[in-house]
Amino acid sequence: MESSELAIEIRDLYKLYGPKPEAALGHIRSRSMRPEDSGHFVALNNVNLAIEPGKICVIMGLSGSGKSTLLRCINRLIDPTGGQIFIQGHEITHASTKELRRIRSSKISMVFQHFALLPHMTVLDNVAFGLRIAGISRKERRDRAAHALELVGLSGWNDRKPSNLSGGMRQRVGLARALVMDTPVLLMDEPFSALDPLIREEMQQELLRLQNTLNKTIVFVTHDPNEAATLGNRIAILLKGEVVQYGRPLDIVISPANDYVRDFVRGINVFNVLSAGQIVDPARPPVVLTGTSVTSLPISRSTAGPVAVTDGTGRILGVVEKTASLGASAADWQSALSQDYIRIAPDQLVAPFLEELSRNGRPLVVVRDDDSLVGVVTGSSVLKALAANSGVKSKCEEARQQPESKSAMAAEQRAG
Numbered sequence: 001m002e003s004s005e006l007a008i009e010i011r012d013l014y015k016l017y018g019p020k021p022e023a024a025l026g027h028i029r030s031r032s033m034r035p036e037d038s039g040h041f042v043a044l045n046n047v048n049l050a051i052e053p054g055k056i057c058v059i060m061g062l063s064g065s066g067k068s069t070l071l072r073c074i075n076r077l078i079d080p081t082g083g084q085i086f087i088q089g090h091e092i093t094h095a096s097t098k099e100l101r102r103i104r105s106s107k108i109s110m111v112f113q114h115f116a117l118l119p120h121m122t123v124l125d126n127v128a129f130g131l132r133i134a135g136i137s138r139k140e141r142r143d144r145a146a147h148a149l150e151l152v153g154l155s156g157w158n159d160r161k162p163s164n165l166s167g168g169m170r171q172r173v174g175l176a177r178a179l180v181m182d183t184p185v186l187l188m189d190e191p192f193s194a195l196d197p198l199i200r201e202e203m204q205q206e207l208l209r210l211q212n213t214l215n216k217t218i219v220f221v222t223h224d225p226n227e228a229a230t231l232g233n234r235i236a237i238l239l240k241g242e243v244v245q246y247g248r249p250l251d252i253v254i255s256p257a258n259d260y261v262r263d264f265v266r267g268i269n270v271f272n273v274l275s276a277g278q279i280v281d282p283a284r285p286p287v288v289l290t291g292t293s294v295t296s297l298p299i300s301r302s303t304a305g306p307v308a309v310t311d312g313t314g315r316i317l318g319v320v321e322k323t324a325s326l327g328a329s330a331a332d333w334q335s336a337l338s339q340d341y342i343r344i345a346p347d348q349l350v351a352p353f354l355e356e357l358s359r360n361g362r363p364l365v366v367v368r369d370d371d372s373l374v375g376v377v378t379g380s381s382v383l384k385a386l387a388a389n390s391g392v393k394s395k396c397e398e399a400r401q402q403p404e405s406k407s408a409m410a411a412e413q414r415a416g
């Protein structure tokens with residue numbers, strides 16, 4: 001993706017605390033000094049991140065790893081010591097105070113862990129407050145605030161005071177206060193960490209529901225691996241100010257970059273991260289059917305089970321269950337086409353469909369919104385992903401990697 005198409009791009013970002021941060025950074029960059037010898041606290045160390053529009057990027061790490069610092073650099077509540085940040089292609093790192101004010105009110109809003117609602121104001125006025133600062137008329141800000149409260153399920157509470165609300169409801173107000181600004185970018189710093197576990201999960205689902213229609217670019221900080229896995233399209237893992245891994249949840253769970261990441265993702269329920277598009281079965285490519293011909297037959301038609309059939313442009317036509325008896329006749333394939341399959345989007349989790357998959361063998365067919373086919377998820381492709389996650393190596397793979405154990409196995413077999 002081109003830089004200008006990214007919602008947020010962070011390049012070589014550093015934040016140093018200490019007496020002479022700029023000078024120390026010069027030494028660190030020229031490699032004449034290691035960060036730990038600089039006499040400064042390096043809160044962010046050469047952070048690079050590219051965040052696509054409409055995605056949720058989760059920043060995860062232990063307490064003190066630099067998560068809040070990174071988030072606050074994005075709207076410059078904290079000034080970085082070095083590096084660059086671009087919001088929709090506009091550099092924010094050197095923006096003037098005036099530009100900064102404009103960018104903040106039009107592009108970025110923020111939700112904090114502690115809701116910081118103004119106690120003497122009504123819920124509606126709390127939500128409308130940012131619009132008042134931005135100079136929006138009274139009528140418009142009341143309409144927009146009421147709409148934002150409706151979005152988070154709090155219509156009817158407009159005229160109450162924050163003290164009448166539960167913790168979960170206050171955080172909904174916090175969310176409404178950010179949504180009302182109608183910015184493409186939303187920064188959220190451990191917004192649900194102070195909530196009870198059940199309310200917290202409810203808020204996570206609420207956020208995903210909203211995101212479905214709002215399509216914001218969200219940077220979400222958490223130290224909870226399962227929250228990260230539930231929400232993140234991408235997860236960045238911070239350790240002592242450094243991004244040690246940045247990737248899709250499943251990739252991080254299956255191949256953690258180091259022991260720190262491994263420890264972190266150990267607690268993740270893998271069913272929270274198995275999305276359909278990532279585990280399509282490579283052994284089951286589609287059959288392409290044009291008006292008069294079958295242009296690519298299954299590699300091995302003896303393998304039982306369904307294949308997906310597309311037209312010449314890669315759009316789904318249906319599935320064929322029993323391929324073994326079919327020749328290369330387009331008419332035969334056409335008449336064998338069935339619509340009895342489960343359609344699933346690439347980023348949808350497969351967990352809710354596994355029972356159906358195992359019981360009836362109805363194929364899970366992964367299709368994008370425009371009907372273009374990604375592939376088919378089979379029991380075997382699910383099992384492969386689970387095996388990779390558990391760290392289990394297949395016996396065959398082990399034998400390939402250790403020739404001596406191969407002969408040991410052979411000896412054992414002879415003995416048996």
Ligand SMILES: Nc1ncnc2c1ncn2[C@@H]1O[C@H](COP(=O)(O)OP(=O)(O)O)[C@@H](O)[C@H]1O
Nearest residue numbers: 017041043061062063064065066067068069070
């Ligand atoms: N003004 C400051 N002076 C010195 N160190 C600071 C300052 N602000 C933050 N830090 C340090 O930077 C580190 C990262 O802080 P923070 O980004 O808040 O971590 P996190 O949000 O991951 O818990 C912490 O170790 C913190 O002590």
Ligand SMILES: [Mg+2]
Nearest residue numbers: 067068069189
């Ligand atoms: Mg923090």
